[in-house]
Amino acid sequence: MSTMTTPVQHAQKNIPPDERLRSESSLKKLLTRPELGSVSGAILMFIFFAIVAGDSGMFNADGIMNWTTVSAQLGILAIGACLLMIAGEFDLSIGSMIGFAGMMISIPALYWGWPVWTAILFAFAGAMLIGFINGYIVVKTGLPSFIVSLAFLFILRGLTIALSILFTNKTIVSGVSEVAEGDILAAAFGGQIGTSLFSWLGTNGWMEVYADGTPIVTGIPMVIIWWLLLMVICSFVLLRTRFGNWIFASGGDDKAAKNLGVPTDRVKIMLFMFTAFCATVFAACQVFEFGSAAADRGLLKEFEAIIAAVIGGALLTGGYGSVIGACFGALIFGVVQMGIFFTGIDSDWFRVFLGVMLLIAVLFNNFIRKKVTGAR
Amino acid sequence: MSDYILELKKVSRYFGSVIALKDIDMKVKLGEVHCLLGDNGAGKSTLIKTLAGVHKASEGEFLLDGQTTEFESPKDALDAGIATVYQDLALVPLMSVTRNFFMGRELTKKIGPFNIFDTKRANEIARAGLAEMGIDVRDPEHPIGTMSGGERQCLAIARAIHFGAKVLILDEPTAALGVKQSANVLKVVARARARGLAVILITHNVHHAYPIADHFTLLNRGKSLGSWLKADVSREEILEMMAGGQELEDLESELAEFTRTDAAANAGEGSTFEAAAAAQNAHH
Numbered sequence: 001m002s003t004m005t006t007p008v009q010h011a012q013k014n015i016p017p018d019e020r021l022r023s024e025s026s027l028k029k030l031l032t033r034p035e036l037g038s039v040s041g042a043i044l045m046f047i048f049f050a051i052v053a054g055d056s057g058m059f060n061a062d063g064i065m066n067w068t069t070v071s072a073q074l075g076i077l078a079i080g081a082c083l084l085m086i087a088g089e090f091d092l093s094i095g096s097m098i099g100f101a102g103m104m105i106s107i108p109a110l111y112w113g114w115p116v117w118t119a120i121l122f123a124f125a126g127a128m129l130i131g132f133i134n135g136y137i138v139v140k141t142g143l144p145s146f147i148v149s150l151a152f153l154f155i156l157r158g159l160t161i162a163l164s165i166l167f168t169n170k171t172i173v174s175g176v177s178e179v180a181e182g183d184i185l186a187a188a189f190g191g192q193i194g195t196s197l198f199s200w201l202g203t204n205g206w207m208e209v210y211a212d213g214t215p216i217v218t219g220i221p222m223v224i225i226w227w228l229l230l231m232v233i234c235s236f237v238l239l240r241t242r243f244g245n246w247i248f249a250s251g252g253d254d255k256a257a258k259n260l261g262v263p264t265d266r267v268k269i270m271l272f273m274f275t276a277f278c279a280t281v282f283a284a285c286q287v288f289e290f291g292s293a294a295a296d297r298g299l300l301k302e303f304e305a306i307i308a309a310v311i312g313g314a315l316l317t318g319g320y321g322s323v324i325g326a327c328f329g330a331l332i333f334g335v336v337q338m339g340i341f342f343t344g345i346d347s348d349w350f351r352v353f354l355g356v357m358l359l360i361a362v363l364f365n366n367f368i369r370k371k372v373t374g375a376r
Numbered sequence: 377m378s379d380y381i382l383e384l385k386k387v388s389r390y391f392g393s394v395i396a397l398k399d400i401d402m403k404v405k406l407g408e409v410h411c412l413l414g415d416n417g418a419g420k421s422t423l424i425k426t427l428a429g430v431h432k433a434s435e436g437e438f439l440l441d442g443q444t445t446e447f448e449s450p451k452d453a454l455d456a457g458i459a460t461v462y463q464d465l466a467l468v469p470l471m472s473v474t475r476n477f478f479m480g481r482e483l484t485k486k487i488g489p490f491n492i493f494d495t496k497r498a499n500e501i502a503r504a505g506l507a508e509m510g511i512d513v514r515d516p517e518h519p520i521g522t523m524s525g526g527e528r529q530c531l532a533i534a535r536a537i538h539f540g541a542k543v544l545i546l547d548e549p550t551a552a553l554g555v556k557q558s559a560n561v562l563k564v565v566a567r568a569r570a571r572g573l574a575v576i577l578i579t580h581n582v583h584h585a586y587p588i589a590d591h592f593t594l595l596n597r598g599k600s601l602g603s604w605l606k607a608d609v610s611r612e613e614i615l616e617m618m619a620g621g622q623e624l625e626d627l628e629s630e631l632a633e634f635t636r637t638d639a640a641a642n643a644g645e646g647s648t649f650e651a652a653a654a655a656q657n658a659h660h
Binding site for chain 1: 450451462464465466467468469470471475478479480481482484490491492493495519521522
C-alpha cells in the first residue's frame with residue numbers, strides 16, 4: 001500500500017519514482033526499437049564489404065546503383081509483407097503474384113491491343129482483387145493465412161503458366177518495350193529520373209563516362225523511387241495514423257482490438273490487397289525494365305520478402321515490426337547479394353548467408369520481444 | 377432522472393432449455409459500488425453480458441435511467457455509457473500505454489489533408505488519465521507488457537472512465553492479483569465511485585468486495601438471493617449465504633471426519649485451512 005501515491009502527491013511536481021521501477025538506460029530503450037537489428041546489420045555489412053571489396057567497383061557509382069536497385073526491388077515487397085506481418089498475417093502468394101501481374105500487363109498490351117496504361121491499371125485491379133479474395137477467405141474462415149496464401153501460391157503460379165500458354169503459346173512474352181514507348185504510366189515504372197542531371201555530371205567530369213560520352217549511370221531507376229516513396233508513406237501511416245494503430249492492434253491481439261471497435265477484418269483485407277499492390281509494382285518495374293514478362297518471375301520472392309521483414313524486426317506472431325527495419329533488411333539483402341558477386345565469392349554462399357542471417361534475426365527478435373513484454 | 381441509473385426487473389435469460397438467469401432484480405445508483413457476488417456457475421457472467429449488451433434478456437425489464445431500454449449490441453451499451461472491463465482487459469502487451477489507451481478511438485489532428493495520430497496530446501491525456509486513478513506512468517510510450525497485472529487492470533479501468541463511462545462493469549478485477557495489487561485496483565474503484573460513476577463489481581471474493589462495496593447482490597444458481605446495503609449485512613453473513621449455509625456445514629463435518637480418521641496428516645491440513653481463513657480476515 002505504501003507504493004501508492006496519493007493524489008496530493010501527484011499534484012506536486014516532484015513525484016517520487018516508484019521503487020518497483022528500475023531506471024532504464026537509454027541503451028535498453030534503443031534495444032527495444034524494432035529497427036535496431038537491421039540497421040546495425042546493414043552497417044556491419046557495409047563495413048565488411050568496404051574492407052573486402054572496397055576496390056572492386058562495388059562502391060563506384062554504377063556499383064552503388066546496382067545493389068540499390070536489387071535492394072529496392074525486394075524492399076517494395078518487404079514493405080507490403082512487413083505491414084501484413086505486423087497485422088498478424090502472412091502472404092505466401094507474393095512471388096506467384098509477381099509472375100501473374102507481369103502477364104496481366106504484357107498479354108493485354110501485346111496480344112489484345114490494349115493501350116499499355118490500361119493494361120497496367122488492369123493488372124493492378126486484378127492483383128488487388130485477388131488480394132481481396134485471399135484476405136476475405138482468411139478473415140471469414142479464421143484459417144491461418146499461411147495455408148490460404150500457400151494455396152494461392154500454387155493457384156497463381158499454375159494460372160500464370162496455363163493462361164500464358166493458352167493466350168500466347170509461350171511462357172516468356174517479350175516485346176513490351178516497343179509498345180510501351182511513350183506511355184507515361186509505363187515510364188512511371190520502367191523509366192529513370194534525373195537523366196539530365198547524370199549526363200550533366202558526366203560532361204563536367206564528376207562522373208565516369210563511357211567512350212561515347214554517356215555517363216556510367218544514366219539515371220535513377222523508378223523502382224528506387226517507388227521503394228523510397230512507399231517506405232516514407234507506409235512508415236508514416238504505420239506510426240502516425242489511426243490506421244497504423246489499427247495495424248498494430250490487429251496483429252497484437254485480434255480479439256482485444258475487435259472488442260474496442262477496431263475493424264480488424266477490414267484492416268487485414270486491405271493489407272492483403274496492399275501486398276498484392278506491392279507485388280504488382282515490382283512486376284511492372286521488372287516488365288518495363290526488361291521489356292518482357294515470364295511465367296516464372298518472382299520465384300521464392302515471398303520468402304525473401306518475409307526474411308527481409310523479419311530481419312527488420314517484425315515478429316512472426318504479429319503486433320510488432322517496422323517498415324524502416326524491413327527496408328534495411330532488404331538493403332542487407334541487396335548489399336550481400338551484390339557484394340558476393342563483386343568479391344568473387346561463390347554465389348552458393350549467398351543462400352548459406354541468408355539462412356544464417358534469418359536465424360540470427362529470429363533469435364534476436366525473440367530476445368527483444370521477451371524484453372518488451374517483460375516475460376521472464 | 378431516475379434514482380437509479382440502471383435497474384433490472386425480473387430479468388431472465390434462457391439458453392435453449394438452460395435457465396441461466398431467473399427473475400433477477402437489481403438496482404444500481406450512480407456513485408455507488410454494487411457488488412455482484414456468487415460462486416462459479418451462479419450466473420454472474422450471463423448477468424454482466426446481459427448488462428453489457430452481449431445477450432438480450434429473454435424476459436423482464438431493463439431500465440436505463442428510468443427508461444426501458446434494449447441493447448442490440450455491446451456497442452449500444454457502450455454508447456449509453458455502460459463500459460465493461462472483461463478479464464482479458466482488451467489490452468495488447470506489445471503496444472505502448474498510449475496506443476492501448478486510445479486503441480479503436482485514436483485521437484487525431486489534421487495536418488494539411490492528413491489526419492494524423494496526435495501522439496503528443498494522446499500521451500499527455502493517457503498520462504493524466506492514469507495519474508487521476510493514482511497510477512504514475514513514467515513513459516506512456518513504453519509497451520504495457522512490462523506492467524504488472526494490477527497496473528494493466530487500472531489502465532483498462534482508466535481508459536473506460538476517460539471515454540465517458542457512467543456505469544463501469546468490472547469482471548473479477550482482482551481474480552489473478554496478489555493482495556497488494558488487489559488493494560491498488562480497489563483504490564481505483566473507489567476513485568471511480570468518487571467521480572460519481574456507478575461501479576458493478578463482479579467477484580467471488582468477499583474479502584475483496586466487502587471493504588469497497590456499498591451494496592451487495594448475491595447470485596446462486598441463476599437466481600438472486602437478494603440485495604443488501606452494506607449496513608444491513610456482515611461479511612460472515614454474506615460468506616455463509618454465498619457458499620450456502622448447508623454446504624459450509626457439510627464441509628465442516630467432512631473436515632471433522634478427516635481429522636478423526638487420519639489425525640496425523642489431515643489435522644495439519646485442517647488447521648492450515650483455518651489459519652489461512654483467519655489470516656485473510658485479519659488482513660482486512
